[in-house]
Amino acid sequence: MKLFAPLLLAAALAAGSSASFAADEPAAAPAPVAAAAPAPAVVAAKPAKPAKPDLVKGEAAYTARACAACHNADGNSAIAANPKLAQQHPEYLLKQLQDFKSGKRKSAIMKPMASALSDDDMRNVAWFLASKKIKPGFAKDKATVALGEQIYRGGISDRRQIAACAGCHSPNGAGTPSQYPRLGGQSAEYTSAQLVQFRDGERLNSVPMHDIAAMLNDREIKAVADYIAGLR
Numbered sequence: 001m002k003l004f005a006p007l008l009l010a011a012a013l014a015a016g017s018s019a020s021f022a023a024d025e026p027a028a029a030p031a032p033v034a035a036a037a038p039a040p041a042v043v044a045a046k047p048a049k050p051a052k053p054d055l056v057k058g059e060a061a062y063t064a065r066a067c068a069a070c071h072n073a074d075g076n077s078a079i080a081a082n083p084k085l086a087q088q089h090p091e092y093l094l095k096q097l098q099d100f101k102s103g104k105r106k107s108a109i110m111k112p113m114a115s116a117l118s119d120d121d122m123r124n125v126a127w128f129l130a131s132k133k134i135k136p137g138f139a140k141d142k143a144t145v146a147l148g149e150q151i152y153r154g155g156i157s158d159r160r161q162i163a164a165c166a167g168c169h170s171p172n173g174a175g176t177p178s179q180y181p182r183l184g185g186q187s188a189e190y191t192s193a194q195l196v197q198f199r200d201g202e203r204l205n206s207v208p209m210h211d212i213a214a215m216l217n218d219r220e221i222k223a224v225a226d227y228i229a230g231l232r
């Protein structure tokens with residue numbers, strides 16, 4: 001048995017050296033724990049936000065991933081093709097990021113952006129954006145604003161029986177937290193592009209919106225999207 005002693009010693013030394021290698025991981029681990037500790041204080045400082053998501057980390061991830069290049073630092077995108085994200089319901093934003101990642105919602109631009117985010121990043125970014133104020137917009141086409149209002153508030157009651165948008169998205173376009181997204185103030189270009197995507201099955205993440213958009217013609221889509229831009 002004595003013969004094995006050097007082997008055991010060697011094994012112990014090897015274990016010792018691999019232990020110090022492994023120690024890199026435990027050494028790194030306390031950092032997130034320590035960072036997590038002040039989080040409740042940060043969240044507590046912001047009024048009426050759920051306790052879990054971390055807005056400071058959300059803003060950091062949003063900045064680090066260059067989201068602001070297209071959606072602006074405060075989520076009020078200046079380019080009409082890029083949606084405004086400010087003041088959107090966070091549950092909705094989180095679902096969209098997951099749907100881009102999974103491909104249920106197709107976008108060559110947003111798929112890689114969303115895929116680079118962890119689940120925690122998505123949550124934090126969503127709640128950070130929801131805490132920002134949306135900049136209101138305006139309807140631009142006088143010729144179609146009456147048609148847009150009629151569709152939004154009353155739906156279309158010919159044989160198509162299209163439900164009023166206001167029934168789900170609320171009369172002022174603010175939506176309903178956790179169920180129906182805010183639409184009011186969104187750029188008309190983005191809103192009409194989404195309605196076309198729902199209609200054509202490019203955006204497969206909502207059965208009700210597919211069924212509604214499938215019954216709208218191009219003129220009606222343009223009209224209601226323009227009306228929605230001015231809702232506040």
Ligand code: HEC
Nearest residue numbers: 065066067069070081082083093096097107109110113125
């Ligand atoms: C190169 C420009 C660009 C960058 C960078 C970008 N986005 Fe987008 N984003 C878009 C466009 C365009 C759309 C609309 C996609 C579509 O056609 O459905 C979009 C859509 C979204 C939506 C859906 C909004 C809604 O109302 O449904 C969310 C959420 C979003 N982006 C978040 C992010 C986040 C978070 C980042 C950073 C990780 C990011 N985006 C980076 C261009 C960009």
Ligand code: HEC
Nearest residue numbers: 163164165167168179180181191194205206208209212224
């Ligand atoms: C039965 C309820 C319901 C009705 C009625 C309804 N919507 Fe929606 N709408 C939804 C839901 C739910 C979503 C979110 C889908 C998802 O999770 O991606 C949505 C999403 C949308 C979006 C995407 C928002 C974004 O930021 O990308 C647009 C645009 C939209 N609706 C426009 C309309 C218009 C215009 C009408 C009326 C013609 C309408 N909706 C009627 C439930 C409804």
